[in-house]
Amino acid sequence: MPNQKILALDNLSLQEMDPDAELIPLMTPEDEEEMNNEALPEDIAILPLRNTVLFPGVVIPITAGRDKSIKLINDANAKGKIIGVVAQIDENEEDPSPSDVHHIGTVARIMRVLKMPDGNTTVILQGKKRFEVEAFTQEEPYLRAKIKEVAEERPDDKNVEFKTIVDSIKELAIQIIKESPSIPTEATFAIKNIESNPFLINFVSSNMNLSVEEKQKLLSIPNLKDRALETLRFMNLELQKLEVRNDIQSKVRFDLDQQQREYFLQQQMKTIQEELGGVSYEAEIEEMRAKGLKKKWDDKTAKHFEKELSKLQRTNPNSPDFGIQRNYIELFLELPWNEFTKDNFDLKRAQKILDRDHYGLEDVKKRIIEHLAVLKLRNDMKSPILCLYGPPGVGKTSIGKSVAEALGREYIRMSLGGLRDEAEIRGHRKTYIGAMPGRILQNIKKAKTSNPVFVLDEIDKLSTSHNGDPSSALLEVLDPEQNKEFHDNFLELGYDLSKVMFIATSNSLSTIQPALRDRMEIIEMTGYTIEEKIEIAKTHLLPKQLKEHGLTTKDLQIGKKQLEKIVVGYTRESGVRGLEKKIAQVVRHAAKSIAMDETYNVKVSDADILEVLKSPRMERDKYENNDVAGVVTGLAWTSVGGDILFIESLISKGKGAMTMTGNLGTVMKESVTIALEYIRANAEFLGINPDVLNNYNIHIHVPEGATPKDGPSAGIAMLTSMVSSFTQKRIKKNIAMTGEITLRGKVLPVGGIKEKILAAKRANIKEIILCKENKRDIEEIKPDYIEGLTFHYVDKMSEVLDIAITNQKVKNAKNLESKN
Numbered sequence: 001m002p003n004q005k006i007l008a009l010d011n012l013s014l015q016e017m018d019p020d021a022e023l024i025p026l027m028t029p030e031d032e033e034e035m036n037n038e039a040l041p042e043d044i045a046i047l048p049l050r051n052t053v054l055f056p057g058v059v060i061p062i063t064a065g066r067d068k069s070i071k072l073i074n075d076a077n078a079k080g081k082i083i084g085v086v087a088q089i090d091e092n093e094e095d096p097s098p099s100d101v102h103h104i105g106t107v108a109r110i111m112r113v114l115k116m117p118d119g120n121t122t123v124i125l126q127g128k129k130r131f132e133v134e135a136f137t138q139e140e141p142y143l144r145a146k147i148k149e150v151a152e153e154r155p156d157d158k159n160v161e162f163k164t165i166v167d168s169i170k171e172l173a174i175q176i177i178k179e180s181p182s183i184p185t186e187a188t189f190a191i192k193n194i195e196s197n198p199f200l201i202n203f204v205s206s207n208m209n210l211s212v213e214e215k216q217k218l219l220s221i222p223n224l225k226d227r228a229l230e231t232l233r234f235m236n237l238e239l240q241k242l243e244v245r246n247d248i249q250s251k252v253r254f255d256l257d258q259q260q261r262e263y264f265l266q267q268q269m270k271t272i273q274e275e276l277g278g279v280s281y282e283a284e285i286e287e288m289r290a291k292g293l294k295k296k297w298d299d300k301t302a303k304h305f306e307k308e309l310s311k312l313q314r315t316n317p318n319s320p321d322f323g324i325q326r327n328y329i330e331l332f333l334e335l336p337w338n339e340f341t342k343d344n345f346d347l348k349r350a351q352k353i354l355d356r357d358h359y360g361l362e363d364v365k366k367r368i369i370e371h372l373a374v375l376k377l378r379n380d381m382k383s384p385i386l387c388l389y390g391p392p393g394v395g396k397t398s399i400g401k402s403v404a405e406a407l408g409r410e411y412i413r414m415s416l417g418g419l420r421d422e423a424e425i426r427g428h429r430k431t432y433i434g435a436m437p438g439r440i441l442q443n444i445k446k447a448k449t450s451n452p453v454f455v456l457d458e459i460d461k462l463s464t465s466h467n468g469d470p471s472s473a474l475l476e477v478l479d480p481e482q483n484k485e486f487h488d489n490f491l492e493l494g495y496d497l498s499k500v501m502f503i504a505t506s507n508s509l510s511t512i513q514p515a516l517r518d519r520m521e522i523i524e525m526t527g528y529t530i531e532e533k534i535e536i537a538k539t540h541l542l543p544k545q546l547k548e549h550g551l552t553t554k555d556l557q558i559g560k561k562q563l564e565k566i567v568v569g570y571t572r573e574s575g576v577r578g579l580e581k582k583i584a585q586v587v588r589h590a591a592k593s594i595a596m597d598e599t600y601n602v603k604v605s606d607a608d609i610l611e612v613l614k615s616p617r618m619e620r621d622k623y624e625n626n627d628v629a630g631v632v633t634g635l636a637w638t639s640v641g642g643d644i645l646f647i648e649s650l651i652s653k654g655k656g657a658m659t660m661t662g663n664l665g666t667v668m669k670e671s672v673t674i675a676l677e678y679i680r681a682n683a684e685f686l687g688i689n690p691d692v693l694n695n696y697n698i699h700i701h702v703p704e705g706a707t708p709k710d711g712p713s714a715g716i717a718m719l720t721s722m723v724s725s726f727t728q729k730r731i732k733k734n735i736a737m738t739g740e741i742t743l744r745g746k747v748l749p750v751g752g753i754k755e756k757i758l759a760a761k762r763a764n765i766k767e768i769i770l771c772k773e774n775k776r777d778i779e780e781i782k783p784d785y786i787e788g789l790t791f792h793y794v795d796k797m798s799e800v801l802d803i804a805i806t807n808q809k810v811k812n813a814k815n816l817e818s819k820n
């Protein structure tokens with residue numbers, strides 16, 4: 001490459017200088033011709049060069065340090081200034097002998113000799129012609145040799161191939177200068193200004209970044225065209241090396257730049273933020289980062305958090321995005337991640353807690369203890385989700401709470417009643433304004449642990465809307481296969497719900513989405529008998545209410561008799577929620593009296609109850625009597641538990657028409673039709689005068705008219721009612737019935753038996769007619785509940801009538817014998 005030393009020459013302190021000598025860095029064709037015409041001396045002093053090769057026409061500075069070299073230069077400088085220059089084979093050789101130097105070299109003219117301040121001598125040499133040593137004639141005080149000129153085979157200047165090679169050399173040289181950071185761009189001008197082709201080749205060869213060996217090889221090639229080609233080859237290599245080097249460097253530089261750029265921008269933004277709002281969020285963000293480090297995240301979550309935190313750092317605090325992003329980060333920090341409470345699997349203790357909080361419910365407690373036992377053994381929570389199913393107020397929700405206490409877990413309850421939007425469960429995407437996580441994650445956040453007992457209340461009350469189906473989102477929550485990676489739209493990252501113990505509660509099974517129902521193990525909780533309610537009131541509800549009102553048993557006592565009065569006279573429910581409210585009313589009354597220093601009875605009397613709770617409400621569901629034809633007690637099941645209902649029928653003169661009233665549903669109406677058709681078909685066998693069927697209209701009514709009713713279970717009661725009307729015979733006293741009918745005269749089983757039986761007992765019913773297949777249900781009921789009840793299990797409709805219809809006519813029976 002063009003040697004910088006040439007360009008830096010002006011800076012050298014010139015101590016000794018040949019005033020005639022001119023600095024000719026570039027050689028014109030005329031100079032060249034003149035140089036070619038110069039004759040070479042036959043015998044010449046030889047200067048060995050350690051690490052360079054001198055080419056004809058080229059000017060180079062060399063430093064002479066060795067005594068021999070200095071002497072040679074001084075002698076030559078004084079005489080004809082012409083010397084021979086050869087390259088050393090081994091540059092480390094201090095005193096090279098003839099065999100230590102190359103035998104092809106260049107005759108040179110000493111242009112200047114400069115004494116440098118460090119004691120060395122710098123000599124500016126210009127190459128003239130190439131020579132070959134014929135024989136060394138002297139070794140001391142320096143080398144001398146007999147030489148002969150190496151003839152140069154030159155192609156014609158018009159030779160196209162040679163011209164092309166020379167052009168390429170020029171082009172490449174310019175390119176190399178551009179790519180190389182160490183060559184000043186001015187060198188381009190030097191190259192462009194070279195007119196002589198041989199000089200160009202020599203100039204480039206001399207300045208290229210080649211080893212001495214390679215340069216010597218170039219110098220030794222006799223044919224100029226061959227030398228040009230070889231030079232071009234070296235140049236190509238050099239250019240490629242440079243390009244690769246630059247490429248690598250630019251990549252490295254880019255990375256650095258990027259980092260620096262970000263740092264710079266952040267600093268700038270910090271300053272702008274401080275100037276605008278006066279608040280720097282840096283400290284807050286760093287605090288968040290420190291909190292994040294304490295979280296038990298897996299790698300994926302930790303990386304995600306860091307990414308999102310950096311995003312927050314880059315967001316302008318005055319933009320709405322900042323708030324959203326900060327909420328998002330805070331959610332990550334507030335949510336429990338792999339933070340578990342240790343389970344207490346002492347099942348005896350669990351049983352004690354369940355017994356302490358809930359009276360009765362033996363089967364349910366047993367089932368729950370079994371469930372906990374399985375959890376204890378498997379320890380992976382992959383047992384089915386429990387669904388407690390039963391009427392309101394029977395303790396479904398509160399049992400969940402006791403389970404949490406027994407296990408030593410946090411307890412959370414989420415009501416699903418009326419939930420219609422999938423986003424309530426899964427949350428909204430972060431991009432929505434006011435977006436929040438779904439309620440599942442919000443509750444987990446509240447629980448602060450990853451394994452709470454999570455009660456999903458009223459799972460049967462979920463509904464669908466155009467905003468998606470929340471049940472399908474719940475499916476994912478409850479499915480042990482999927483809930484390891486529960487997807488919340490706001491969180492955007494799977495959250496592990498698999499360690500959460502879910503307990504669902506439901507009032508009805510029919511409205512639970514079937515796929516959801518499949519994933520749960522249903523535990524039925526029936527209503528309570530009057531005795532049980534009294535016991536619950538005494539042992540749980542009253543003490544609880546006293547405590548809540550800041551009273552003790554010294555302040556207020558309610559005896560069993562009074563409790564029964566409250567249960568029977570003021571509540572009509574399967575559970576005890578209404579009862580609890582009534583007791584609360586009585587307790588409140590006492591609390592008020594104490595607070596106002598009024599006198600009151602510590603032992604609540606019947607009169608007190610009447611005063612506080614006013615008159616008992618009308619007892620609708622009490623069996624009345626059998627004085628009237630066509631009034632049958634049926635048993636119904638509603639979502640608030642079992643109930644009795646009266647089926648009434650009445651005949652009046654007409655043409656055999658039938659009317660139905662009482663807000664009956666389709667299935668119920670069909671039951672009436674089936675019953676009537678059955679009666680028509682079997683009139684004689686049933687002892688009914690066929691004329692009566694044609695000459696009387698029949699009207700069926702089921703009070704209360706405002707309450708919609710449906711279902712097939714009133715079938716046998718309808719039949720019995722109509723037969724009683726058509727025969728004017730009394731129905732057996734204190735009997736109730738439930739069962740579906742068919743046209744063939746068969747009785748089919750129905751559901752809700754336990755609830756219905758309890759309702760019947762409350763209503764003072766003594767005998768109950770049921771389908772044979774319902775016997776199983778009766779056997780499952782605790783004997784205490786059914787004490788004093790007689791069950792008649794039937795197969796056929798005729799059996800029902802045999803049991804239920806007496807031979808006695810009712811009071812004021814219509815005379816149906818005579819034909820009208």
Ligand SMILES: Nc1ncnc2c1ncn2[C@@H]1O[C@H](COP(=O)(O)OP(=O)(O)OP(=O)(O)O)[C@@H](O)[C@H]1O
Binds near residue numbers: 390505576
């Ligand atoms: N067997 C029982 N022993 C003691 N207390 C009971 C019992 N059953 C219910 N309770 C009490 O009755 C009240 C109502 O119970 P809870 O709220 O659990 O009813 P629920 O069955 O979940 O009703 P819903 O279906 O309306 O949610 C609670 O205070 C509960 O403690």
